[in-house]
Amino acid sequence: MKTKLLIIGLLLTIIFNSCSQKPNAEIILKKSFKKCQSIENGYYEMEHYMKYTSNKDTTLQVYKCFFKKLNNDSIYSSAFHYQMFSENEYKRDVLYTGNDFVNYSKKDSTGKIMSKKLWAKDIKSYSHNYTFYSPLVNSKSYPLPKDRAYIDNKHIFEFVGEEKINSITCYHVKMNIIPENDSTEMMKTLRTEINYWINKQDYIPIQYTIAIDLIMNNDTMYQFEKNILTKYELNNLKSKTQLELSSIPSYINLKDYKPYKSPELLPKDTVAPNWSLISLKDKTVNLSDYKGKLVLIDFFYKSCYPCMLALPALQDLHEKYNDKGLKVIGIDPYDTKEKDDIDNFLAKRGVTYTILLGGKDVAKEYHVSGYPTMYLIDKSGKIILSQVGYGEGIEEELEKIIKENL
DSSP states (O other): OHHHHHHHHHHHHHHHHHHHSOOOHHHHHHHHHHHHHTOOEEEEEEEEEEEOTTOSSOEEEEEEEEEEEOSSOSSOSEEEEEEEEETTEEEEEEEEOSSEEEEEETTTTEEEEEEHHHHHHHHHHTGGGOOOOHHHHSTTOTTSOOGGGGTSSSEEEEEEEEEEETTEEEEEEEEEEOOOOOTTOSSEEEEEEEEEEEETTTOOEEEEEEEEEEEETTEEEEEEEEEEEEEEEESOOOOSGGGSGGGSOTTOEEEEOOOOOOOOOOOTTOBOOOOEEEETTSOEEEGGGGTTSEEEEEEOOTTOHHHHHHHHHHHHHHHHHGGGTEEEEEEESSOOHHHHOHHHHHHHTTOOSEEEEOOHHHHHHTTOOSSSEEEEEOTTSBEEEEEESOOTTHHHHHHHHHHHHO
16 A cells, blocks of 8 residues: 555656656757748738847837748748838838849839849848848748757757747747857957747747847947737748739839949049038037148948947047147938937047037038048148048058148
8 A cells, every 4th residue: 555655656746747847948949940941931910129239219110921932042031022011101012022022112102123133132232121020931940049059059048938929828938149259359249148939839939039238349239129920821822922023003113223323432632522510519510610620521320330440540540630630520410419329329439529410411412322431631621532431451541641641
C-alpha cells in the first residue's frame, strides 16, 4: 500500500513539474520560423509604429497588403500590392508585380511606373523606403532568428509568459542580441532587444517590437518600432488580380519613371548667393554680415548619419580658426527648435558655432541634393570649395584650404 502511494505521489510530482515548466523560448521561435517559411501568399492588415533616433514622437501607419512570394527575385521576396494610411487618411498604393514597380495615389490620380527590365537598380535602391510585415513577406522571415542564432552565443532567449494581443493568446518571447562594436565607429550599439508575441494556436507572430539603444558623441539615442497584425488570411489568395497591373484604377494617370538628376553644385569662383535666416538664438543672420571673413557653410539635418559624423570636425575647425577669421555656419533646412529639439541635440555634441534654421530655399539656391553639403566661401564672397558627403580625409582637405585662405 505504501509502495502504491509512493508511486502515485511520484507520478503526480512529475505531472505537476511538467505542467508548471516554462515553455522553451527557442522551440517556440523555431516553430514560428518554420510556420512563416511555409507561407506562400496571403493578405494582412498591420499597424506600424516607428520612433527614429532623431525624433521624439512615434508615428503610426497602417498597411493593407496582398502578397505572393517569388522565387529568386533579385529585388523583393514577394510580389505585393499594399495601401498605406497615416493618421486615418489614405496616402498611396504601392504595387510590385515581379516585372513592374508602381507607386500611385488615388487622391490626385497620379502615379509612376518603373519597368524592372529598365530600372532594376533604381527599384532596389528605393526598396528600404517601403514597409512590410516581414515575418510573412520576407523570404528569411526577418526578424525571426535563423538557426545560427541559437549556437553563436550572441543571442539570449527568454520566455516571458502568455499574453493576449487583440484577444489572441500568445507566447511572449524576448531575444537580446549582444552588441559587437567596431572601435573605429562613432556610433555604437548598447542594446538590441526584439520581443515577439506568437499566436499559441498557429505560431504566427502577430506582434513584434525592436528596440535599439545607441550612443554617439556622449549622446544616448533610442530607436523603437512595433508591428501588429490586426488581420491575416494566409495561403488562401483566391485571386491574383490584386498583384497585376490590371488592378490599378483606369483613372490613374501613370507616367514612366524618370531618374532624378542631381544638380551640379555651384562652381568655383561663383559669387555665393546671399541669404537671410534665423539662428537658434532667434537672431537674423545674413551671409553679407560676414564680408571679409572666410565662411564655411554646412548644410545638414539631425537624422542624417554622415551629417552627425561631420559635426565634431566642424566644431574642431571652429575652435581652431574662429579667432583667425573663419566662420563656421550650419544650415538645417528641415528641423525645428520646438518639434525636433535641435538645440539640445547640438548641445550634447558640443556644437557652439552658428546654426541657422529654415533654409529650404537657400539649400535649393545652392543646388543641395545630398547631405551634408559644404561650401567654403572666401573673403571676397566667392566659392572656393564645394563638397557633398563626409568621409575620411575631408577634414584634412578643408583645413589645408582654410589655412591657405585665412
